[in-house]
Amino acid sequence: MGKRVALSVAAALGVIGLAAPAAYADGGYGDTEILGATVNNGSSVVVGTTYAKSFDVTIYAYDDWGLLSADTTLEGPGYGYANDTTYCESDSECTHSFTFDPRVDLDNSMAGTWYVGSWVDALDDDYRWDERIDSFRLKRASTLTTNASPEPVTKNKTLTVTGVLKRASWDDYQYHGYTSQPVKLQFRKKGTSTYTTVKTVNTGSGGALKTTVTATADGYWRWNFAGTTTTSAKTSTSDYVDVR
Known part of the structure; x- marks a missing residue:
């Protein structure tokens, strides 16, 4: 049986691949x-x-x-x-x-x-x-943060939720803001186990996220990014807010 010439066994990326005959x-x-x-x-x-x-x-x-x-x-x-x-x-x-x-x-x-x-x-x-x-x-891996303020907050007052979405660059080995991406703001009421989506916000300059909501109950706030064809999905660590 005739076999083709074996290609290199090293996982050498970045060079033009040899096609099968x-x-x-x-x-x-x-x-x-x-x-x-x-x-x-x-x-x-x-x-x-x-x-x-x-x-x-x-x-x-x-x-x-x-x-x-x-x-x-x-x-x-x-x-x-x-x-x-x-x-x-x-x-x-x-x-x-x-x-x-x-x-x-x-x-x-x-x-x-x-x-x-x-x-x-x-x-x-x-x-x-x-x-x-x-x-x-x-x-490319992604990172996502969440911060809700003020903490604590008075019931029915405005709560500001911010965050930053970044993704890895394989060109300079840094994480850079990922702009114009839809990210879901989610909330889980204290004593429950399920997050619900409150709204969707697009990232701005430097991957920044910012929106306001009305504080009605104690609970956990987080951002959730679904990912793209080139960038991984990411859910931020939640930020607990005490409503008084």
Whole structure:
């Protein structure tokens, strides 16, 4: 059986990914099948500014003789690219461990949708290559704060709730304000367990949030950001306000 030349096993991002030979794109030999993939247990891969993020990519496949190895590539926007080759740990699964280091591998253009492709070899020399088995989101981490004042506050008086939404930059390793983003202001009354959304406010300059509400009961205030295709969701720590 003829095999393609194996790509580098290092997860080297930021270089242009090598494509599968056109003759082999989404093809193979024998009864080997690629059934699917799971990335990071089905969750987005979220990376901040300081620490590397490791995550697993599992390829699910079948061959009547069993599986030998998988050579798997991850390709994303901004020339994002990673590759790893591993032996399969069972007759149905091949699991890779990838690590993305924001200070070595990433820049902001790489945030977004990434695609998983894999070449799977079977023990009987059958093989299968699929270019886009699955996709996942690589996201910049976010931070979100909440402050409600005055504390305590007189019942039925105005309460001002502020906050700041920021997200990681893989270009300068700082967190910067994320502007023009809808963020929900939520309240949980003392003695209850459920937050309700009071209103939605768009972030302003520097990611700033500010709004006013009427204080009617003791409870907890927080901001909740749903996230975007490039930035992780975030819920702030709540701020308890005593209403007198």
